[in-house]
Amino acid sequence: MNIEVKMGDIAVAQPPSNLAASAVGSCLIIIFYDPGPLIGAMAHAMLSTHSLAAKHQLKDTKYIDPAVDEMIERMLASGAKKGNLEARLVGGANMFPALKSDIGKNNVLSAKKKLEEEGIRLIGECVGGSIGRSVEFSTTTGVVTVKTKF
Amino acid sequence: MDKLQEINKEAAINASNALSKLIDRQVSVGICKAEIKKVAELSPLIDIEEIVAGIYLPVKGAVIGAALLIFPKETAFTLSDLLVRREPGTTRKLTELDKSALKETGNIICGTYFAVLANTLQIKLIEQVPNFSFDMFGAIITQIITEFAQNAEEALVIELEFLFKPATLKGYLLLLLNVDEFRSIVGGAL
Numbered sequence: 645m646n647i648e649v650k651m652g653d654i655a656v657a658q659p660p661s662n663l664a665a666s667a668v669g670s671c672l673i674i675i676f677y678d679p680g681p682l683i684g685a686m687a688h689a690m691l692s693t694h695s696l697a698a699k700h701q702l703k704d705t706k707y708i709d710p711a712v713d714e715m716i717e718r719m720l721a722s723g724a725k726k727g728n729l730e731a732r733l734v735g736g737a738n739m740f741p742a743l744k745s746d747i748g749k750n751n752v753l754s755a756k757k758k759l760e761e762e763g764i765r766l767i768g769e770c771v772g773g774s775i776g777r778s779v780e781f782s783t784t785t786g787v788v789t790v791k792t793k794f
Numbered sequence: 795m796d797k798l799q800e801i802n803k804e805a806a807i808n809a810s811n812a813l814s815k816l817i818d819r820q821v822s823v824g825i826c827k828a829e830i831k832k833v834a835e836l837s838p839l840i841d842i843e844e845i846v847a848g849i850y851l852p853v854k855g856a857v858i859g860a861a862l863l864i865f866p867k868e869t870a871f872t873l874s875d876l877l878v879r880r881e882p883g884t885t886r887k888l889t890e891l892d893k894s895a896l897k898e899t900g901n902i903i904c905g906t907y908f909a910v911l912a913n914t915l916q917i918k919l920i921e922q923v924p925n926f927s928f929d930m931f932g933a934i935i936t937q938i939i940t941e942f943a944q945n946a947e948e949a950l951v952i953e954l955e956f957l958f959k960p961a962t963l964k965g966y967l968l969l970l971l972n973v974d975e976f977r978s979i980v981g982g983a984l
Contacts, residue, residue, distance in 0.1 A: 651936060652834060667842040667932025670940055690834075690940050706834070739937045740850055740925035747940055776933025778843060793845055793929055 646780065649673075649686045652706040656685045656718045659784040666778045668735040670748035672708065672755055672771070673779050675732040676715050676764070677786050678724035684783040685719050687711040691747065692754030708754045712762065729764045732788050734779045736771040748772065795828070798950075798980075802828045805910035806954045809967065812906040813956060816899060817876040824955035824964070830973055831951045833943050839953065839966050840866065842932025847888065849900030850925045850938055853908075855918040856979055858945060859971035860938050861907075863900040864931065869963040870896060888928055897924040903967065907954075915980050938970070948973045 646664040649655045651671060657663050663686040665673050674687040690706045705711040720726060733755055736748040752771045759766050770777065770790045778791045806823045814821040840846070847870035853859035865873060871885040874892040877899065885892060901924055908919045927934050942949060952969040 667930040667936070669929075669933030670937040690936070690943070737933070737937075739848075739927045739929060739934050741927075742923075743850070743925045745937070745941065747937065774927070776930035778930070 649688045651688050651690055652704075654685065654687045654705050654711060654714050654718065656683065656715075656722055657783050658683050658722070662783055663781045664779065665734075668777045668779065669737050669739045670735070670745070670751065672736045672748070672751040673734040674708075674711065674715065674755055675734070675779075675781050675788060676719055676724075677730050677732075677781075677783075678719065678728045679730070679786055680725070680728055681723050682783055682786075683719055683722050683724040684781055684786075685715045686781060687715050689751065689755075692750040708751060709758050712755070712758045716762065726762075726764075730767045730786075731759050731764050732768040733766065734770045734777055734788065734790055737773050737775055737777070739774055739776065741774040798828050801911060801914045802826060802952055804914075805907045808910050809903045809907040809954070810956055812902050813899065813965075816902060817873060819876065820959040822957045822959065824957045825953055826955070827951075827953045829951055830948060832947055833939050833949045833970065834947070836935070836939060836951065838932065838935065839864065839955075839968065840931055842930065842935075844931050845929065846870070846931045846934065847893075847896055848927045848929070848931070848934040849897055850927070850934075851900060851904050852922040852941075853919055853969075853971070854922060855912075855920040857917065857919060857971050857975045859919075859949075859969060860942050861900075861904045861921065862935065862938055862968045863903060864934075864966040864968065865896065866964065869958070869965055870928070872958070872961065872963055873899065873965075893926050893928075897926050900924045907967065907969070917979050935968075942970050946972050946974065950976050
């Protein structure tokens with residue numbers, strides 16, 4: 645069964661449930677996995693925290709930093725160990741190549757900075773460009789599948 | 795809001811007439827809505843993984859906003875045939891010429907729509923240069939929502955549906971306007 649993670653949401657899952665997010669553009673999909681107990685988490689964040697966080701609630705998971713904090717908290721509560729966590733990033737595109745927009749790029753940079761601060765290893769990424777992506781994450785195998793229109 | 799619905803309807807008819815003239819086919823208006831919504835809660839017009847041509851025009855002037863014209867893949871191909879005078883059914887992949895013609899279509903439709911809205915409400919709306927994307931609808935719309943959400947959480951959302959006759963092809967215009975700016979200018983109209 646696939647749990648669809650919508651914009652601004654977070655989900656934690658274990659086999660047989662898998663995690664998925666469809667038609668991702670500038671948003672960033674953050675995937676965490678603890679391969680020991682096979683616990684996975686996915687966040688579908690919209691924006692980095694720069695200059696905007698003050699306007700919003702601290703735990704607003706539309707933003708990268710609060711989303712990562714919430715993912716860690718919920719994974720540890722499910723039995724994962726922080727030292728085992730592996731991260732992957734998908735998305736962060738600019739869908740309009742001629743438009744000067746740094747939303748996607750800033751999302752990726754912001755997530756990498758936060759992962760470094762938290763000491764979580766980034767083991768894979770499929771980010772940037774000007775292409776939409778749909779992503780599926782198998783909690784059984786730890787495999788991330790990214791589909792594009794091409 | 796009633797006054798705005800009336801203006802919206804008139805602007806929609808003008809925009810569909812402009813499109814009709816451009817492609818020499820009858821175009822009518824289907825859905826025609828104007829409402830205030832939270833931008834993050836916009837419900838998708840079509841399936842989020844459907845491939846569409848999206849023409850995005852940022853809006854400046856008295857009110858900041860975003861206009862997005864959406865043509866599902868088959869509609870975009872049919873329009874391209876009509877716009878660049880090819881045999882119907884020829885286009886299976888969009889060339890730079892097709893993209894340029896579709897962007898110009900976005901310019902004309904939005905320009906016609908804005909002219910009615912701006913003239914009736916006595917406000918200045920300026921459409922910026924059109925931007926083009928051919929990809930999944932959800933990926934396109936979420937970037938526009940995110941761009942808009944940086945400035946405002948709520949929007950005056952205008953949704954129009956264009957129906958092409960005799961075929962059952964559709965196109966959509968989605969317009970997001972900063973609701974606070976809009977209110978402060980038009981007051982009683984909302």
